[in-house]
Amino acid sequence: MYATELVEALADDLGVTPAEVVVGNGSVAVLAHVLQTVVEPGDEVVYPWRSFEAYPIAVAVAGGTSVQVPLQTGAGLGRLDLPALAAAVTERTRVVMVCTPNNPTGPVVHRDELDAFLAAIPSDVLVVLDEAYLEFVRDPEAPDGLAVYARHPNVVLLRTFSKAYGLAGLRVGYAVARPRLAAGVRAVSTPFGVSHVAQRAALASLGARDELLARVEHLVADRTRLVTGLRDQGWEIPETQANFVWFDLGERTVQRAEEARAAGAVVRPFAGEGLRVSVGEPEATDLFLRVSATWR
Ligand SMILES: Cc1ncc(COP(=O)(O)O)c(C=O)c1O
Known part of the structure; x- marks a missing residue:
């Protein structure tokens, strides 16, 4: 029911027990x-x-209330503001998400700032480290x-076969969590949820x-x-550690995305905010650099 062979292979690979995957x-x-397991209405x-x-x-969908904390600007453009995330925690907070690298801007959090952040978070608040681009x-x-994760029982890791593994269309991801929480997450998961084909592909990839x-x-x-x-063209872009770069283009975003598309480069616009440009084939990098040069 719960993809046992894949769970055991992942546990072995990660050095945790199958009860934690x-x-x-x-x-x-x-x-x-994870959210359905711990979030009550209004949390x-x-x-x-x-x-x-x-x-x-x-x-x-989990019945929770979103509390969105803006990213850094200026020198830390596109980076998570961990002190502000910690300061946003109240008695009603059940979960804090930490996306590292952050989609769609690209930067990672650093060890020292994450340690300080975790020290400031109550031990009964879950911290989900989303490592999709690890x-x-x-x-x-x-x-x-x-x-x-080993040091903090309230930390949950989220990982996926969708990015580096290239299996996005097959839909396989996983959490690493303490056994009691993992059992709760399993209890709300769809039985037989991950298809046999997806399991075989994930095992082959491992x-x-x-x-x-x-x-x-x-x-x-x-x-x-x-x-x-x-950067040689003069762009200020965040320090990306993912497979994409972020352009803070504001109101010009949609127009620039359309221009890139017309030139043959499909990029992802977030209207009014910016463009996410994924790293693809070397030819695509060359093409996009020619397009971005015309925007300067
Ligand atoms: C930060 C982050 N987390 C999780 C996911 C979800 O990936 P999947 O559901 O394909 O594993 C994505 C996909 O875009 C992502 O960017």
Whole structure:
């Protein structure tokens, strides 16, 4: 019912027990199940904004109240404001989301700021570390999620096969949580929820780590080329550790997305805010750099 073979393989891979791993139809489903497990109507869920667009939906469906905390601006453009997230916690708060790297802006939180943040969070408030883009992270100051989880019983990790593994269409993600919470999450999960095909694909991917790492390494190299190219053009873009870069284009966002599309580069507009540009084939990086040069 609960993808036992995959759960056991993941537990083995991560160095935790199978009782601490829950899988679901993508990490977005697992997040919804985590929230359903702990959020009562009217409870608050604190999260950074802008961040992953499923957060407000999952909170609303769980009956919770969203408390959105703005990202940093200026020198910390696009970074989570961890002191502000901690300050937003009240007696009604059940969960705080920490998206690292943050979608759609790209920066990671750093070990020291996360330690200070966790020290400020009451032990009965869950902290969900959403590590969907973990495999792309190269910043030596980024935290080791499993080590953080080991030290803090109120931390839950969310991970996915959708990004670096390239299996988004098959829908497999998982949470790592203490056994009592994991049992609660399993209890609200759809039985037989992860298809057999998705389980086999995830298991095969776990067994092909070298290919995965090689593919991710190529992508990270092209990310560096894209970021360097953009900075050389004079753009101020956040310090991305994900497989995308963020352009703070405000009111010009939709028009720029349309211009990029017309030139052959599909990018993701967030109307009135900015563009998220994913790192794709090297040819796409070259093409996008030509487009962005015309915008300066
Ligand atoms: C930060 C973050 N978390 C989770 C997800 C969900 O991924 P999935 O449900 O495919 O595992 C995404 C996908 O865009 C994401 O950006």
